[in-house]
Amino acid sequence: MEQSRVLFGATEILYTIRRSLRRRTVSIVVDANLGVSVSAPAATPVGRLDAVVLKKARWILKHLQEFAHLKDRLQPKKFVSGEAYLFLGREYRLEVVSQDGRGGPVVVGDSIQVPVGSHVAGSQPAAAVREMLELWYRLRAAETFLERVASWAPRVEVPVPRVVIRGQKRRWGTCDCRGAIRFNWRVVQAPERLIDYVVVHELAHLREKNHSKTYWALVGRILPDYRDRRKELNRLGPHLDW
Ligand SMILES: [Zn+2]
Numbered sequence: 001m002e003q004s005r006v007l008f009g010a011t012e013i014l015y016t017i018r019r020s021l022r023r024r025t026v027s028i029v030v031d032a033n034l035g036v037s038v039s040a041p042a043a044t045p046v047g048r049l050d051a052v053v054l055k056k057a058r059w060i061l062k063h064l065q066e067f068a069h070l071k072d073r074l075q076p077k078k079f080v081s082g083e084a085y086l087f088l089g090r091e092y093r094l095e096v097v098s099q100d101g102r103g104g105p106v107v108v109g110d111s112i113q114v115p116v117g118s119h120v121a122g123s124q125p126a127a128a129v130r131e132m133l134e135l136w137y138r139l140r141a142a143e144t145f146l147e148r149v150a151s152w153a154p155r156v157e158v159p160v161p162r163v164v165i166r167g168q169k170r171r172w173g174t175c176d177c178r179g180a181i182r183f184n185w186r187v188v189q190a191p192e193r194l195i196d197y198v199v200v201h202e203l204a205h206l207r208e209k210n211h212s213k214t215y216w217a218l219v220g221r222i223l224p225d226y227r228d229r230r231k232e233l234n235r236l237g238p239h240l241d242w
Pocket of ligand 1: 201205211
């Protein structure tokens with residue numbers, strides 16, 4: 001496998017070269033798993049490819065950093081101080097605080113502080129932290145969904161339904177035939193525009209049960225950019241699942 005490297009400031013970019021007799025242009029691909037690769041016509045000198053990579057270095061590094069960031073966020077949660085947690089689309093640092101007495105998690109500036117009694121803090125706090133965090137998210141989810149449902153229901157022209165908060169994995173919301181809507185608390189980690197998509201999606205099911213053309217036309221009248229929101233939610237989904 002042919003490789004080369006260029007130096008951009010203090011950062012070295014290593015890349016793989018794929019040559020092809022049929023190719024006429026040079027193109028660069030940055031892949032989360034394979035890194036940087038450059039496809040080029042068979043006879044292109046390496047010096048010329050280095051120059052192309054150097055010219056695109058800023059763009060390449062931006063992508064590499066994004067991937068590193070995503071990988072970091074997809075690590076299984078350990079429920080320890082310093083970890084990032086999302087709430088309404090904003091990132092907060094978890095701070096596990098040793099504290100006796102009552103009280104649940106609180107947001108202070110950019111951090112979510114989770115108090116853990118000193119009898120737990122010494123041994124295995126992760127399970128206790130997880131439990132408290134999930135409870136906190138469920139309460140925030142209940143507040144948020146009740147408010148958003150009440151605000152969207154008139155626009156979907158349906159009566160305000162009963163709202164239930166659940167923890168089903170891989171499902172953001174479900175609507176039963178008796179008119180109750182179940183929302184996954186995990187959605188409250190997402191930005192409000194995506195929460196609103198989930199809310200409108202389920203409210204619209206109170207009028208149209210399945211995903212028919214009529215159904216999507218209804219959603220489209222209420223949220224004209226619903227396709228973008230759905231795409232964003234799909235992309236964010238794996239990061240919400242813990
Ligand atoms: Zn649906």
